[in-house]
Amino acid sequence: MLSSDIADDLTSVLYTEAEIHARIAQLARSIEADYEGEDLLLVGVLKGAVMVMADLARELTLPLNMDWMAVSSYGAGTQSSGVVRILKDLDSDLSGRKVLIVEDIIDSGLTLSWLLGNLRTRGAASVEICALFRKPEAAKVEVDVRYVGFEIPNDFVVGYGLDYAERYRNLRDVAVLAPHVYS
């Protein structure tokens, strides 16, 4: 049960924890089929992708490595600043690696289009993207995404790693944030 303080900040649950886990299991089966026999490197994008990465990595039966990059473009608002900053770089050398970027959400697409460009300069054998959510109506740039969990409406959502001003990341479900919280 959510505390009533948190429940008042949400308008509706978009996807429950169970629905998210079921979809991640389907994505994992596709990824296993595509990367069988390969040396896979999952790159999680901090901080939003922590929950997706934890669940996807444990669902995958392939041998894999995990690394993390921290970038930020939203600060404390609900609109991307468009300026992506690297807060923490990868520890791994990408030369010859099969890289799969793991993200929570593609909204404007600015973060991932920048990150894809950045990682593609590092000599990887391939760089693909797995994102749990995508908002097609919010796209400012098109990003080529190999694995998408759910396409969602253009509402600001929180939970399962997604925050507003660093709050709500720990909610198990993904819910729409009530406009009174940010307006």
Ligand SMILES: O=P(O)(O)OC[C@H]1O[C@H](OP(=O)(O)OP(=O)(O)O)[C@H](O)[C@@H]1O
């Ligand atoms: O498609 P875009 O409009 O670029 O938005 C998507 C990005 O924004 C969020 O990250 P944020 O910058 O808020 O950092 P966080 O993961 O630490 O919350 C989210 O986790 C994605 O990385």
Ligand code: HPA
């Ligand atoms: O809808 C969203 N919720 C939380 N963080 C985000 N970053 C981009 N879009 C979103």
Ligand SMILES: [Mg+2]
């Ligand atoms: Mg954020």
